[in-house]
Amino acid sequence: MEEYVISLEGIKGLLENLTREGFNIYAPSKNNDRFVKVKDIDEVALFPDRRPTDISAKECLFPKCEPVFYYKREKNNVEIVDIDPNGNKVLFGLKPCDAASFTIIHKVFNWDYKDKFYNKRFDNSLIIGLACTYLDDYCFCTSVGLSPVSTVGSDILLVRLSDVSFGVIVITDKGGQLVKRYPQLFEKGEPTKSKQVLDSIGGPARKFDHKKVKEWLDNNFETDFFNSIGDICVGCGQCTFVCPTCHCFDIVDEDYLYSEGRRMKNWDGCQFYLFTLHASGHNPRDTQYKRYRQRVNHKFKYYVDRFQEVLCTGCGRCSRGCPVSIDIGDIVSRISKLS
């Protein structure tokens, strides 16, 4: 892996150049709630110690609501107008727990049938990660195979060396080409310096073995374990909406004129009663504990069975935002001790 050093001014210059190339820059918003399109590059801040945005960067490539085609009805006929997502994006300043999410959900969107909406956006994006020094009680990235300095998912990873200079670790070809395009902005760096900083970051205090979680889930589907959680959970589904790896969606039609409309792909969540309700009235996951069991199993067992990846990056958003303080990190670390 090649290493460089870039100054704070250099980063601004880089983003300006990329904007000129036609990229839209997406970075955490001022109030840190989500990733937004940057209008003024001077406003982009690089704080490795700020907490993850409320909503993950997932929505840059997999938006909350998106049309998959337009339709027009005319007497008996229907005309379909296909859509292609366009535009190049730079996702800037992603924490490793956000960057890694794309590597994980990439698999489900490419499993047999390829979802062009996700894929085109992914192919046209450049992901610039930032090694993270924010660690709180909810973080558990090191327990799911990642770390605050993980390079998974980033094209280049920035490491804060001082207030004005950042180490640059090149991870993918896309990242390498970027450095080659703007050689004047990057200085050849000493590999040891970033490493020293990286080593000093350490990891979150919460630590468990995700393999042990799976081991227990493998043998315990019918269990009382989730009953008490089901009693507490209000089923609001915020955990699924802020999550960087939750990828469930609904498909619905929206008419916006008498004869015209669009078919939408909207985020959906396994915590909702309607999610699995049959037309007959039967519901396989009719109570909250079953829906919570589904969420934990999907993340730590089903996805691992199918794609050999844990469907979780340990960002802790689900717990930080839960209105009734259900802490999934605590739940799975308790499970890991049961097996």
Added chain:
Amino acid sequence: MENIYKPYLMEIKEIIDETPDTRTLRLQFKSEEDKKRFSFKAGQFAEYSVFGEGECTFCIASPPTRMDFIECSFKQVGKVTNALRRLNVGDTVGFRGPYGNWFPVEEMRGKNIVFIAGGIGLAPVRSVILNVLDRRKEFRDITIIYGARTVSDLVYKRELEEWQSRNDIRTVVTVDPGGETPDWKGEIGFVPTIVERISPKGENAVSIICGPPIMIKFTLPIMMKLGFKEDNIITTLENRMKCGLGKCGRCNIGNIYVCKDGPVFSYSQLKGLPQEY
């Protein structure tokens, strides 16, 4: 890259009312190119849509040996099925598919086949029955046992009559006790009871069972008693689906996706699944 959410456009060529609330649509591809490109196997399903209302999931009820039309049968229960019922001959619907796995028709060659269906559960079975009848010589004895709650709930009545008049297959139609009309000439009794009375032999035989869960539950022990192997009892599962492509995340039972690993399962596979369907 293709848009996997974009449906084919189909024209409604014929509407057949099966029962007061169940209807069959006969659909034809609007584009010759789509028609040529399309192929499927018995047991696969599709997403049918009314533009402006949304999509819903049914099996393809016609066999792959009759490709002029695609047929689907549905009961009027929800938003989209109500909208489908409002459509007339000549109207356009969306059709996305085929998805999922299929009945092992090739492995059934040279074997006796027992079809058991209840209510609208005959729709997926009909696809195989017609497929097998179109290739009658490749299979040995064929028995069809079909039941519904009342006489008026029997679907595909014209075909049931045709099957009953054939002498190279055995067709038994039954209605639940109390569901008969004064002039009903078929059997009276629940499907499991009739299966037990007819006692098809399990040796060198495959059974395809579709219907309400309660019917399947009581039929399975009888099949075991008759000597059918667990691998040779085949059924279909249903769950709410949106994408049909293994992505939208709702049709799973444990770690299997009904839309990708199903909807066709053998009894031995079924036994390995968690009780969440």
